[in-house]
Amino acid sequence: MLDLKFIRENPDLVRDAIRRKKETDRIGEILQLDGNRRELLRKSELIKSDRNRIADEVAKLKRQGQDASALIAEGKSKGDDQKGIEEDLRKVEDDLNELAMYVPNLPHSSVPVGNGSEDNVETRRWGEVRKESDFDFKLLDHLTLGEKLGILDFARGSKVAGAGFPVYLGKGAALERALINFMLDLHVTKHGYTEVFPPFVVNKASMRGTGQLPKMAEDMYHCEIDDLYLVPTAEVPVTNLRRDEVLSVEELPTKYTAYTACFRREAGSWGKESRGFLRVHQFNKVELVKLVKPEESYDHLEKLVGDVEEVLQLLNIPYRVMLLCTGDLSFSAAKCYDIEVFAPATEAREGWLEASSCSNFESFQARRANIRFKRDAKSKPEFVHTLNGSGLATSRLMVALLENYQTPEGKVIVPKVLHRYTGFTVID
């Protein structure tokens, strides 16, 4: 969330950002509540100060063995006065905090202004994009291919859990595991991330910390009895590892990578692009998370994107990097690149599938999650900047892999870098 003081002092900047991100502008109410809060706070603190003074004087009198009943009576009535004010204050604070949670992060100045995905800017492209017409045989899409090879089973996934819970079988399961291990190893050994295997469920405080709550409540799986949420992304447990901590400057940048399964209800988003792997309730993802110094966060964003790109380059899967415009930028992000892989047999979005999203949240999450650092022993703690990116989600990656690596015989060649993980070179 944003600093209330910042909102108070720069309401127009914030309003502008809200408009660009197409969120609801409730800044007027926030400013009003903030004024009320400060007024009530002043009143309440004045009374408390009186009460403290009275209590001290009572103590003094008692020590001297004198009568203090007049003061005690006064203290009692002050206490009654305070109750009413305190109640009002708490209500105002609750309302204010709730509203403040719904104020989005400000887009960075380098983010193009735009309405939606049509205004995103392609910043670069890598690999050979071979369209369907470039192949001299009839391409199969990932679903058909997966079923024919017996490596994917959506029907049985529906039986045991429900639609959108895919099942991987045999070499498909092995390939999935290989991808995960390959990506983790690359990020750990080559890019210097620390591997984390976090819990797959988190509490409310964690969900608030990274900004999924309260806005995205509908999209989470929630275990009511224990009040726990299934993680929608490893970003949540991993970023929250350091919640309420003050890091030393030597710890920055802190870089984590983690595999988790990701669970999303995807409420209301069924319809187009929902065939097969394109939209599922459970998928696998290797996530990258960085906690960095504020002045370095934009350099780190570029490096983060580079770390993700290397995965695709090693797998030799064509992709493009999209800089999201203000209208497509998520609630918490200040700047975000999407990495889209190309899947030649997929009709949706002309074959370009979002496989990674790399964002700089600046201090937005750090403020919510209260993650700070000290430049040295004497300086005040400052909020870190947090970044994260999928490095990558395997579901969409699997689509691109199967479709790009298929042969005229309906087999799939395993990319070379995965051989040492799979133990086989062809799926047939």
Place this chain on the structure above:
RNA sequence: GGAGAGGUGGCCGAGUGGUUGAAGGCAACGGUUUGCUAAACCGUCAUACUGGGUAAACUGGUAUCGAGGGUUCGAAUCCCUCCCUCUCCGCCA
């Protein structure tokens, strides 16, 4: 799940109703001393919110002893609820 013990500042640890934001120690920071290091000595040593002040220095107030509520003129200290940690027992992958 059952029984017990406990959660105090960066860390250790005292404190069972009244100048306790919290003794003492360690660590850290500044300084004195020192050929260097060590030691010794002196000092500083929480955070947030809020008011005054020049959005500085400085300064007033409030809150914070796991969290939330209650009792009281007054709570780290008494009562209730919850969370977490440890030990033992049970159950279990």
